[in-house]
């Protein structure tokens with residue numbers, strides 16, 4: 145997946161990306177409920193890589209389940225929320241990045257009927 149394709153999938157960021165000076169000054173706090181667009185896009189690239197190499201093992205099949213229910217982009221968002229959540233927990237608790245925690249989260253998302261964007265928000 146290329147960054148340009150990703151940007152096309154996010155029309156809500158176009159104005160921002162055309163005006164990077166303003167974008168950089170803008171605050172994206174958890175309280176605002178809006179993920180930093182640059183973080184969002186870079187996490188997209190990371191989860192696309194995770195799926196393509198099936199890392200952690202089992203992630204790809206969980207993603208297939210998800211995308212058959214909610215589509216490619218929203219399925220990717222669930223992965224992204226889980227990755228964000230796992231990184232956040234690792235930073236907060238000083239734990240090693242848990243591949244298992246990440247996979248568990250994605251499997252929960254795949255099995256649940258909740259909207260993908262509600263999955264990783266426990267810490268907000």
Ligand SMILES: [Zn+2]
Nearest residue numbers: 154184188221
């Ligand atoms: Zn997205």
